[in-house]
Structures are given as C-alpha cells and as structure tokens.
Amino acid sequence: MSIVPQRATAEWQEIDRRHYIHPYTDSKSLGEQGTRVITRAEGVHLWDSDGKRYIDGMSGLWCCNLGYGRRDLVEAACEQMRELPYYNSFFKTAHPPAIELAGLLAEVTPAQFKHVFYTGSGSEANDTVIRLVRRYWDIVGQPNRRIIVSRENAYHGSTIAAASLGGQWPVHEQGHLPIPNIVHVGAPYWYGCGGDLTPDAFGIEAARELETKILALGPENVAAFIGEPVQGAGGMIIPPATYWPEINRICERYGVLLIADEVICGFGRTGRWFGSERFGIKADLMSFAKGVTSGYLPLGGVMVGDRVAGPLIEQGGEFYHGFTYSGHPAACALAVANINAMRREGIVDRVHDELGPYLQRRWQEFATHPLVGEVRGVGLLAGIELTRNKATREFFEPIGDVGTVCRDFCFQNGLVMRAVRDTMIIAPPLVSTIADIDEMWILARKSLDMTAAQLGIAA
Numbered sequence: 001m002s003i004v005p006q007r008a009t010a011e012w013q014e015i016d017r018r019h020y021i022h023p024y025t026d027s028k029s030l031g032e033q034g035t036r037v038i039t040r041a042e043g044v045h046l047w048d049s050d051g052k053r054y055i056d057g058m059s060g061l062w063c064c065n066l067g068y069g070r071r072d073l074v075e076a077a078c079e080q081m082r083e084l085p086y087y088n089s090f091f092k093t094a095h096p097p098a099i100e101l102a103g104l105l106a107e108v109t110p111a112q113f114k115h116v117f118y119t120g121s122g123s124e125a126n127d128t129v130i131r132l133v134r135r136y137w138d139i140v141g142q143p144n145r146r147i148i149v150s151r152e153n154a155y156h157g158s159t160i161a162a163a164s165l166g167g168q169w170p171v172h173e174q175g176h177l178p179i180p181n182i183v184h185v186g187a188p189y190w191y192g193c194g195g196d197l198t199p200d201a202f203g204i205e206a207a208r209e210l211e212t213k214i215l216a217l218g219p220e221n222v223a224a225f226i227g228e229p230v231q232g233a234g235g236m237i238i239p240p241a242t243y244w245p246e247i248n249r250i251c252e253r254y255g256v257l258l259i260a261d262e263v264i265c266g267f268g269r270t271g272r273w274f275g276s277e278r279f280g281i282k283a284d285l286m287s288f289a290k291g292v293t294s295g296y297l298p299l300g301g302v303m304v305g306d307r308v309a310g311p312l313i314e315q316g317g318e319f320y321h322g323f324t325y326s327g328h329p330a331a332c333a334l335a336v337a338n339i340n341a342m343r344r345e346g347i348v349d350r351v352h353d354e355l356g357p358y359l360q361r362r363w364q365e366f367a368t369h370p371l372v373g374e375v376r377g378v379g380l381l382a383g384i385e386l387t388r389n390k391a392t393r394e395f396f397e398p399i400g401d402v403g404t405v406c407r408d409f410c411f412q413n414g415l416v417m418r419a420v421r422d423t424m425i426i427a428p429p430l431v432s433t434i435a436d437i438d439e440m441w442i443l444a445r446k447s448l449d450m451t452a453a454q455l456g457i458a459a
C-alpha cells in the first residue's frame with residue numbers, strides 16, 4: 001500500500017504547479033500545460049494518472065536497463081535496508097554491499113580497472129573525475145597539468161563542474177560557466193559538421209582538433225581529455241570508426257589522461273559491457289551511473305585505472321573527497337543484484353547478437369522517410385535526424401521546434417522518445433522483446449508521418 005495518497009490528475013498538477021521546480025524545465029510553460037503524472041510501470045510500459053499506457057523508448061532517462069517491476073532488484077534493496085539501511089565508508093569503515101560491488105565492478109569493467117570510487121550520480125562522478133585527475137598530476141609531480149579538454153555537445157551532468165565539462169553553450173551562458181581550466185573542441189558530428197568529407201576522414205579531422213588544442217595549450221599544461229563513447233544527450237552522435245583510435249594515439253603521445261564518460265553507454269547499452277570496449281577506447285578513468293542499478297536507486301562512481309590508482313594508493317596521503325552517500329548500502333546491494341541478473345540472463349550478449357542489430361535494421365527503414373536526414377545508432381541507441389532537405393542535410397529553423405512537435409506526437413501516440421534539437425532519440429530497455437521494438441517502430445512511424453503532415457510534407 002503506497003504511503004502517497006491517490007489523487008485526481010488535476011489535483012496532482014495543481015500541487016506540482018504550486019510547489020515543484022522540475023529539472024531542465026520551463027516552469028511557467030509547464031504550469032500552463034500541466035505535468036504528465038506517471039503513476040506505475042511494468043516491464044517496458046508506463047501508465048499515467050489518467051490510465052494512459054506508454055511504451056518507454058527511453059528506459060526512463062537512459063537508465064532502466066532491466067525494465068520496470070523487477071522483484072529481484074527491489075528485494076535486494078529491501079533486504080539490505082532491513083539489515084543495514086545506511087552506513088558510510090569514511091573513517092576506516094565499509095560494509096559488505098559496497099565491498100562486494102567493488103569486486104564485481106572490477107570483474108565486468110576492462111582489465112585496467114581494479115578500483116572504484118562511489119558517488120550518488122553521474123554528475124558527482126564527473127566532479128570526482130576532476131578531483132582525481134588533479135590529485136594524480138600533483139602526485140606524479142606535474143601540477144601544471146590542470147586543463148581538461150572536453151567537446152561541444154557533450155553532456156557530463158549538472159553540477160557546476162560537470163556542467164562546465166559539458167559542451168552546451170546555453171547552459172554555460174545561464175550558469176556563468178565554465179569554471180577555469182576547462183576547454184572544448186568540436187564533436188565528431190559528421191552529419192552536422194562533416195561537409196563533403198567522408199565520415200572516416202572527418203573522424204580523423206575531428207580527433208586532430210584535440211591535438212591542435214593540446215599543442216596550442218602546451219602539453220605540459222593539459223591534464224586530460226573527456227568524452228562519452230557516444231554523445232547521447234548531445235544528439236546521439238556516433239563517432240566515425242576512425243575517431244577513437246586517433247584520440248587514443250593523441251592522448252598517449254602527449255601523456256594526457258583519457259576519461260570515458262560511460263554514464264549512458266555503460267552496462268550493456270552498446271552491446272558490450274562498456275562503450276569503451278565497443279569503440280576500443282583506452283580509458284584511464286571511467287565514470288558511470290544510471291545502468292549500474294537500472295535506475296532503481298541513485299548510484300554512480302568512477303572506475304580508476306591502474307595508471308591513476310597506482311600512484312594514488314602507493315603515494316599515500318588522504319584524498320580529500322567523498323559524499324555522505326558514496327557507496328550507499330541499499331544502492332550497492334541493488335547494483336550487485338542488477339549485475340548478477342545481467343550476467344545470468346545474458347543481457348549484454350542478447351543486445352549484441354539480437355536486439356541491437358534488430359533495432360538498427362528496423363530504424364534504418366526510416367532513412368527513406370521524407371523528413372529524415374540520417375538514421376544512426378549502435379546497440380540499443382538510435383537517433384533519427386530530421387531535416388528540411390535530405391540532399392543538403394539542411395537543419396530546420398529554429399532548430400528544435402520540429403523535434404518538439406514530433407516528440408509531442410510520440411507521447412500522444414503512446415511512445416516515449418526524446419528530441420535533442422531535431423534528432424529523435426530512442427534507447428529502449430535492454431530487456432525489450434522483438435515485439436516491443438516492433439511496437440516502438442509502428443508508433444515512431446506514425447509520429448513521423450503526423451509531423452510531416454503538420455509541416456505540409458507528403459509522407
């Protein structure tokens with residue numbers, strides 16, 4: 001029995017309007033429209049307070065990888081709450097779930113990762129990355145290496161430091177960011193920036209922007225480069241095959257630490273445990289969150305590779321950093337259950353062998369739609385870039401309006417997809433069935449057709 005009372009939709013909306021400031025939301029306009037109130041979920045489906053059903057093509061916010069309503073995950077957290085609902089890992093203590101999860105994470109991450117630092121979210125993980133990077137360079141005697149290079153369109157979170165790492169200019173403008181010592185280079189966004197180059201040639205060119213930047217700043221001042229294997233919230237930007245190998249080469253050549261933000265790509269999303277494996281990224285640090293608990297409880301962290309962990313641990317001396325909820329026992333117990341279930345049920349192999357290829361094949365069918373400029377994806381991530389002109393890859397003006405129209409039609413039709421600018425994004429739960437993907441396809445097609453009709457384009 002829920003401790004939250006049942007209310008009519010209008011009543012929820014009224015309380016929401018009066019008291020609740022939502023993340024990344026224009027509160028005035030939401031107040032005028034009324035919030036959509038989601039009341040329950042099961043498998044890959046959500047229901048709102050009016051009883052309308054949606055198929056969740058976004059896994060919540062790229063996180064509910066094992067879908068909703070998993071009793072095994074819920075039980076793991078409840079059991080831990082009964083046993084030890086909270087304790088910290090400061091002051092020479094720890095507890096079994098945090099220790100057990102650390103061991104499991106070392107097993108499922110690439111070989112160079114044997115240590116983890118826990119946080120409560122992806123944003124905190126990326127803040128922690130900055131602290132670890134600075135600590136590392138201090139310890140190894142190169143304290144001038146302070147600058148972290150990130151990319152346009154990057155999304156690394158919403159704290160002051162994580163938003164500074166992000167490459168979204170309106171965020172910087174509103175927040176008076178970035179903080180010092182964070183600079184940006186272009187994204188490997190062939191569709192938007194590649195011009196007449198082939199994707200492979202553009203991949204090399206985009207990576208070399210990092211080299212040019214390092215040389216301009218002086219390699220002795222550059223601490224690290226951070227990137228998501230695939231830029232998710234930046235518009236589903238899948239780098240050309242040439243990009244990451246060239247980034248590996250550049251980071252190695254100048255001794256720059258390479259950080260993979262695996263908050264979206266981690267835990268099976270790309271058909272490998274980590275996006276770094278899918279793209280061959282030789283990361284020194286890896287931030288994660290979301291899929292580690294399938295979103296059931298908040299948990300994040302940083303996998304610390306041997307290059308950084310070695311000096312950090314051998315040198316000794318306190319690392320002045322940590323959170324009250326670093327390694328929360330219930331979240332860690334749930335993560336252990338989540339990872340064990342992923343292994344037992346062969347989730348990553350299934351995404352790799354069956355579901356990912358099926359989603360990509362079906363989604364490519366949209367490429368011939370008159371509104372669609374490009375379909376791109378990997379594993380269970382896909383984006384449909386909408387265009388005014390297929391031949392010239394022309395964007396709509398103002399950018400984002402058409403995507404919002406299509407997104408609203410998706411909701412109206414019972415499908416959750418997200419629009420980033422004018423790219424329609426799908427990232428379904430890793431436990432979706434072929435029939436679920438088919439249902440998403442039909443609803444996506446209907447929404448694209450309705451968008452085209454609204455624009456007066458024959459579909």
Ligand SMILES: Cc1ncc(COP(=O)(O)O)c(C=O)c1O
Nearest residue numbers: 121122123155156157263264289
């Ligand atoms: C790649 C990436 N990094 C970091 C974050 C921030 O994570 P959180 O919202 O848990 O702070 C996100 C959130 O979407 C993300 O997509």
